Amino acid sequence: MAKRYETVIGLEVHVELATATKIFCGCSAKFGGAPNTHTCPVCTGMPGSLPVLNRQVVDYALALGMAANCRINQTCKFDRKNYFYPDNPQNYQISQLYLPICHDGFLEIRTASGKKKIRIHEMHMEEDAGKLIHDEWEDCSLVDYNRSGVPLVEIVSEPDMRNAEEVIAYLEKLRLICQYLGVSDCKLQEGSMRADVNLSVMEAGSGKLGTRTEMKNLNSFKAIARAIEGERERQIELLEEGKCVQQETRRWDDNKEISYAMRSKEDAKDYRYFPDPDLPPVVISGEWLARIKERQPELQEEKAERYEKEFGLSAYDASLLTQSRHLADLYEQTVSLLQQKEVAGAPKKAANWFIGETLRLLKDRGMETEDLHFTPGHLADLIVVCERGEVNNQTAKKVFGRIFDEDVEPVSYIEENGLKTVVDTGVLESIVEKILASNPKTVEEYQSGKTKVLGFLVGQVMKEMKGKAEPQTVNRLLMEKLQRGPSL
Amino acid sequence: MAKQIIDDTIMENIEILAKLALTCEEREKAREKMQEMLDYIDKLNELNTEETEPLAHTFPVENVFREDVVTNGNSRDAMLANAPKSKDGQYQVPKTVQ
Numbered sequence: 001m002a003k004r005y006e007t008v009i010g011l012e013v014h015v016e017l018a019t020a021t022k023i024f025c026g027c028s029a030k031f032g033g034a035p036n037t038h039t040c041p042v043c044t045g046m047p048g049s050l051p052v053l054n055r056q057v058v059d060y061a062l063a064l065g066m067a068a069n070c071r072i073n074q075t076c077k078f079d080r081k082n083y084f085y086p087d088n089p090q091n092y093q094i095s096q097l098y099l100p101i102c103h104d105g106f107l108e109i110r111t112a113s114g115k116k117k118i119r120i121h122e123m124h125m126e127e128d129a130g131k132l133i134h135d136e137w138e139d140c141s142l143v144d145y146n147r148s149g150v151p152l153v154e155i156v157s158e159p160d161m162r163n164a165e166e167v168i169a170y171l172e173k174l175r176l177i178c179q180y181l182g183v184s185d186c187k188l189q190e191g192s193m194r195a196d197v198n199l200s201v202m203e204a205g206s207g208k209l210g211t212r213t214e215m216k217n218l219n220s221f222k223a224i225a226r227a228i229e230g231e232r233e234r235q236i237e238l239l240e241e242g243k244c245v246q247q248e249t250r251r252w253d254d255n256k257e258i259s260y261a262m263r264s265k266e267d268a269k270d271y272r273y274f275p276d277p278d279l280p281p282v283v284i285s286g287e288w289l290a291r292i293k294e295r296q297p298e299l300q301e302e303k304a305e306r307y308e309k310e311f312g313l314s315a316y317d318a319s320l321l322t323q324s325r326h327l328a329d330l331y332e333q334t335v336s337l338l339q340q341k342e343v344a345g346a347p348k349k350a351a352n353w354f355i356g357e358t359l360r361l362l363k364d365r366g367m368e369t370e371d372l373h374f375t376p377g378h379l380a381d382l383i384v385v386c387e388r389g390e391v392n393n394q395t396a397k398k399v400f401g402r403i404f405d406e407d408v409e410p411v412s413y414i415e416e417n418g419l420k421t422v423v424d425t426g427v428l429e430s431i432v433e434k435i436l437a438s439n440p441k442t443v444e445e446y447q448s449g450k451t452k453v454l455g456f457l458v459g460q461v462m463k464e465m466k467g468k469a470e471p472q473t474v475n476r477l478l479m480e481k482l483q484r485g486p487s488l
Numbered sequence: 489m490a491k492q493i494i495d496d497t498i499m500e501n502i503e504i505l506a507k508l509a510l511t512c513e514e515r516e517k518a519r520e521k522m523q524e525m526l527d528y529i530d531k532l533n534e535l536n537t538e539e540t541e542p543l544a545h546t547f548p549v550e551n552v553f554r555e556d557v558v559t560n561g562n563s564r565d566a567m568l569a570n571a572p573k574s575k576d577g578q579y580q581v582p583k584t585v586q
Binding site: 021025026028035038039040044046052055077082084099132133134139141142144270272275279280 | 505506545554557568579582584
């Protein structure tokens with residue numbers, strides 16, 4: 001009889017902070033750039049250079065720690081983690097081992113099986129390493145130190161997760177918090193959020209943790225889910241064969257869907273940490289903490305709750321609108337502009353445009369919410385024009401497409417392209433008469449009781465009007481004339 | 489605390505960590521030197537530190553910060569001038585993967 005196994009997962013997540021400069025020098029921390037154009041003696045580890053801590057890094061780490069319910073070490077300091085590898089020009093990484101800035105927090109996640117707390121062991125500040133490219137031609141490696149010294153916060157969870165769904169819920173939650181706080185854009189593909197998965201399996205109910213492996217190179221949520229499944233199976237297979245799981249670091253190959261042992265025994269982990277003598281301790285006063293606390297923005301859950309209460313939206317709609325801070329900001333700005341213009345039911349009207357059209361177009365264009373760049377005032381103006389009945393729904397959607405893509409100013413766009421609904425019933429009436437006159441058979445059918453043909457007539461009128469008529473008005477006019485009898 | 493003896497096992501481990509390949513002679517010399525250093529540091533144990541607060545840093549300084557403002561431009565060429573070998577604006581190093 002096969003044994004039943006439970007998977008035990010803990011995560012080490014690295015988040016690149018959205019600072020202008022690196023953690024210990026005044027080089028730009030911007031992603032990309034020609035190789036080595038953002039480097040200086042500090043971030044390339046030149047002897048005699050002196051690192052000086054970027055204050056913003058501490059602010060961001062504190063904001064993140066508070067949002068994740070952590071306790072703060074009001075005196076923290078930096079340590080050197082020693083290892084030799086060319087991505088690290090100093091031969092040590094400046095990190096925090098003995099007194100990390102935050103510890104003992106938690107995030108609450110939501111999955112199909114309900115709410116769950118995932119404990120956070122600690123968060124610490126550290127510097128990123130450079131990037132290695134392997135040159136096949138010359139059989140050598142090339143190093144770009146632009147990323148060396150970019151500030152990171154590493155968030156270490158407790159082994160509280162049991163499956164891929166929980167892991168992804170945790171990562172999504174963390175990403176959302178970072179984005180709301182503005183501390184990181186958390187793009188897995190660009191490497192501004194990286195997750196290492198520590199995984200072991202244990203016999204269900206035994207309570208005895210197995211040997212864990214650490215998996216790296218996971219750059220999408222899908223890859224993480226596949227890697228968890230793959231590693232779980234690999235470990236169970238080993239145990240079933242009576243073999244042991246080796247404690248090691250493995251690299252996931254998402255194309256082949258298998259993992260490889262990355263480091264051999266020769267590279268046994270022994271980082272010989274010691275306090276960095278170049279960096280004095282960081283002492284965080286009560287006032288400093290209060291300042292950060294005061295600046296904490298409304299996070300996703302609070303915002304969604306407020307949308308339900310204040311705006312009367314459903315929980316589902318509120319969660320859709322708050323899925324990104326940028327989206328929520330645009331939505332709120334639109335609502336407040338509409339309220340200024342005294343449009344009744346502004347929150348719901350704006351929500352319809354965001355949930356219906358905006359999300360549809362984002363999906364259609366393969367864009368992220370962060371890529372939205374239209375002016376909320378333009379959408380607000382369009383909604384006002386709709387309210388006045390100056391354009392019909394169909395036209396409004398087309399105009400919105402132009403706002404979405406090119407941020408056009410809707411009032412003049414509608415004017416210039418002659419998209420206004422013709423409200424002059426004189427014009428409309430003459431066209432209705434013209435259509436009825438040229439379709440005598442259809443009129444007969446209608447009058448003999450086949451009222452379904454009305455749709456065809458409406459279509460003909462709309463075509464003649466080039467869409468610039470309100471379908472309801474056309475409907476009404478047609479019916480009036482048809483019911484008046486065969487006077488045509 | 490018991491005296492730490494630098495034996496061959498420790499030497500071997502240090503060589504791996506430091507990526508050094510020493511000859512027998514070099515190893516013996518390095519072993520002696522390291523032993524001397526450790527013995528010297530052991531002298532600190534003779535001090536009475538009962539009344540001494542632990543230190544996080546040797547100087548009484550704290551909170552030395554920079555503001556988050558870019559002050560460095562592109563000094564790639566000057567930086568690469570320090571490299572023994574470079575190619576396409578990058579540092580050239582022995583191959584790191586098999």
